[in-house]
Amino acid sequence: MNLLVTGAAGFIGSAYARMLLAPGAAEASGVTRITVLDKLTYAGSLDNLDLTHPGLTFVRGDICDTELVDRLMARASQVVHFAAESHVDRSIAAAGEFVRTNVAGTQTLLDAALRHGVERFVHVSTDEVYGSVESGSSVEEDPLSPNSPYAASKAASDLVALSYHRTHGLDVRVTRCSNNYGPRQFPEKIVPLFITSLLDGGDVPLYGDGLNRRDWLHVEDHCRAIELVRTQGTPGDVYNIGGGTELSNQELTRQLLAACGADWSRVRHVPDRKGHDRRYSIEDAKARRELGYRPRHDFASGLAATVAWYRDNRSWWVPLKSRMTA
Numbered sequence: 001m002n003l004l005v006t007g008a009a010g011f012i013g014s015a016y017a018r019m020l021l022a023p024g025a026a027e028a029s030g031v032t033r034i035t036v037l038d039k040l041t042y043a044g045s046l047d048n049l050d051l052t053h054p055g056l057t058f059v060r061g062d063i064c065d066t067e068l069v070d071r072l073m074a075r076a077s078q079v080v081h082f083a084a085e086s087h088v089d090r091s092i093a094a095a096g097e098f099v100r101t102n103v104a105g106t107q108t109l110l111d112a113a114l115r116h117g118v119e120r121f122v123h124v125s126t127d128e129v130y131g132s133v134e135s136g137s138s139v140e141e142d143p144l145s146p147n148s149p150y151a152a153s154k155a156a157s158d159l160v161a162l163s164y165h166r167t168h169g170l171d172v173r174v175t176r177c178s179n180n181y182g183p184r185q186f187p188e189k190i191v192p193l194f195i196t197s198l199l200d201g202g203d204v205p206l207y208g209d210g211l212n213r214r215d216w217l218h219v220e221d222h223c224r225a226i227e228l229v230r231t232q233g234t235p236g237d238v239y240n241i242g243g244g245t246e247l248s249n250q251e252l253t254r255q256l257l258a259a260c261g262a263d264w265s266r267v268r269h270v271p272d273r274k275g276h277d278r279r280y281s282i283e284d285a286k287a288r289r290e291l292g293y294r295p296r297h298d299f300a301s302g303l304a305a306t307v308a309w310y311r312d313n314r315s316w317w318v319p320l321k322s323r324m325t326a
């Protein structure tokens, strides 16, 4: 079966492709070919993929390109859709690309999937669509209340995706996960930004009072959950995917400092992000109950392994970081 995976030169999509291309994985997944469609924006890198793997076809292109998407969709049985503009701070600075890629791009893919009778379409989304939750945890039926332009564009794409199920009967499944961490995350996001700065002897910028709270999910647990949704989920359903480790940014910073052998003197307090959501929290009982999902990575060892990966792979992130500051 040929699976079209969008955005798999990025952080999570490439981990998902690696999982499906691992020796012996095809027997369980039924996926014999992965076709990756990725525009290679600043966030995508060919270094994240094994281009010599016989089961992988890489196509550089835009999910908004109707003709290209149409051609690829004609050969695909199923789709897992990761491609997105994904960094909240960039959406605050300029939202246009977020609406174009995340909303119009998703709709372009859905239209083509419908035209070609694609049997399944997994849309990867985020807990940020529920907005900030002061207490308790968001469930799949909660109303969406996104606050940043990034979250709003993801919420819009979720709704468009689900409308193709309700209106046209397309088998769409939506996942909403918490903050991912792990190797190969672009060094603008908090975990790799802090690790790479600390490894380089620099300081780390902590927003506001540092008390914003997030749940942390190892990227490999997230990928296993997506695969459970793809293979065992229900058409038209939404699945929250959590990691089970809720931390304030201050607590996360302390753990990162300890893992990198640094202390609090390396923290630089900076003005808070505009409209910074205080807390995200999702209830993922549905994925646990219906799909048997359980995160396997414990946060402390997952974080230690992530720090070790960045320490051992400077050649991966140094060029990306110098492009960020150029």
Ligand code: NAD
Pocket (backbone or CB within 6 Å): 006, 007, 008, 009, 010, 011, 012, 013, 037, 038, 039, 040, 041, 042, 043, 044, 045, 061, 062, 063, 064, 081, 082, 083, 084, 085, 086, 087, 101, 105, 124, 125, 126, 127, 154, 177, 178, 179, 180, 181, 186
């Ligand atoms: P990423 O920014 O690392 O990768 C995004 C990939 O999409 C890149 O390879 C980029 O080149 C590609 N892309 C961007 N615009 C494109 C376009 N117009 N056409 C084709 N390709 C394009 O993102 P990520 O962290 O791997 O996130 C993947 C998905 O997971 C996104 O949909 C994101 O919203 C969602 N998500 C991420 C997190 C997280 O913690 N990273 C949490 C929840 C949900």
